[in-house]
Amino acid sequence: MDVEGALRERLVDAGVELVLSEGAASAGLREIARRAGVSHGAPRRYFPTHRALLSAIARRGFEELGVGSAAAIAETAALREELAAPARVYVAYALERRGMFELMFRHDLLDSGPRQGAADGPRLREAMLPMFARIVELVVRCRGEAMEPSAAVTAAALWSNLHGIAQLWSWASLQLALGGSPGGDGPDGPGRLVEAALKAHLGPAVA
Template sequence: MSEDLRVRLVAAGVELVAERGTGALTLREIARRAGVSHGAPRRWFPTHRDLLAAVARVGYERFSAQVAALDLSGEPRDGLLVLGRLYLHFARTERGMFELMFRHELLSGNREGLREASKPLFSVLAGLFGADRPGALATAGAFWANLHGIAQLSLWGSLEVVGTDDADALLRTAVDAYLES
């Protein structure tokens, strides 16, 4: 089997998650989309989880490229807002991929190194909090958890519980609160 099949299978998964969400990512559907038998993916991906992790890796690569293109050289508040808005935009416009990227069972123990793929993104965030300052990593982690929560609640249509459906307003409040701490 050539590397081309691996690439086709991952590309088929990326297309499916974009078009129909994570529920469409069955081995059979990915194989069908790639034009191969339903058993062919096992030659490159021993488990369904391995194939999903390879698809999620594409999401990390895309998001990392978008983060790398940002100008974060100004004030930390401005950088956090720019990065946070990109995160919220990615969650909204690539919802299926966003959901796939953060599935717990994919983050641990896979050949694609998803946990490692997320570390450079966290380093950018930590840098905005002054990564060498005492407590900066914990603050960056708490902020990321908060940002992810805002994104997830927004996707679920549940932000009105906190009195607004404006994710950007919550982002600004979170940035200000974390910078004051």
Template sequence: MQTTLQDRLVEAGVDLVRREGVEALSLREIARRAGVSHGAPRRYFPTHQSLLGAIARVGYRDLGARIAAVVEGVAEPRARVHALSRAYVAFAQAERGMFELMFRHDLLRGNQIGLRQDSLTLFDTLVRLVEQALAPGRPPRVTATVLWANLQGIAQLHLWGSLQLAAGVEDIDGLLASAVDGHLGPAA
């Protein structure tokens, strides 16, 4: 299968964000790493944001695949939500630059390439898992939203070093378990 120039630009951006972080994602540097002129990206991506969105889309797909892989072999619904939470935070730790890029509000708001839909697809996975594990009487979508906000906060605060400072722990499994259990309600 032949790689298109558009694919090469996205691949160069993905490699750059993984190696050097979100701050390194300039059009000029992405073009240089793809081996093209600095004007070439504009032929495929009308704005810098649209190229960044295409790069972030790869992150959503990678995170979705990781989550699918870890929950696939888990039978118990509550344990599936726990597995998702650990995979989510592990992704943030392993792919810090990509994680930061994926949740940039300007990219999600612009939505030129359907990035918002990729985000919602991932969120819908969480909603389905929460619905299967939720204590009776709790609304699944609201519970999933609050849990996701909690997971996002844990991941981001851990990346900044704030959790380690405040809680005095490096291992955040206990925090994740508390968040999941607190939102799902008592185990049946």
């Protein structure tokens, strides 16, 4: 990697660290530059806008999530587990890396439109849409149906359900509703909720 590429990566590394430690709202250009050990104007040389830098940070999250999901799927044998395993990874990632998870889906803050020859690399849609397409594919296979618009709707509903579980659990709202302890997994923990979501959208698992 050349010097320019190394400095660009250093800025993204500093941004990732900041988002994870203090949340997406803290990831300003000046603070990222300070943490990266460069001048406050340096980020503009590599990222034309603040949104472009935040998008590069968010793409790291999608890369991490993709690697974790692929590893979980590689250890599965049953078809339904190919969807259940990454669903559990998704919720676990959200709870373990809350700042990054929050940023990844903030399309009001990120460059998520179609790419138009931007020098800062692919827009966020190139990171997020393949993830959703994979969910649709797995829903189709699990339900044994053709690739129809209804499969995308089911996948979107399942994704929304998983995202809601992750978000509400991180706020301790679900623990309160279920009468559990705020920090513990317990019998009504997120793993059990993920299974309930899969059953609701795909039907009961076939032994």
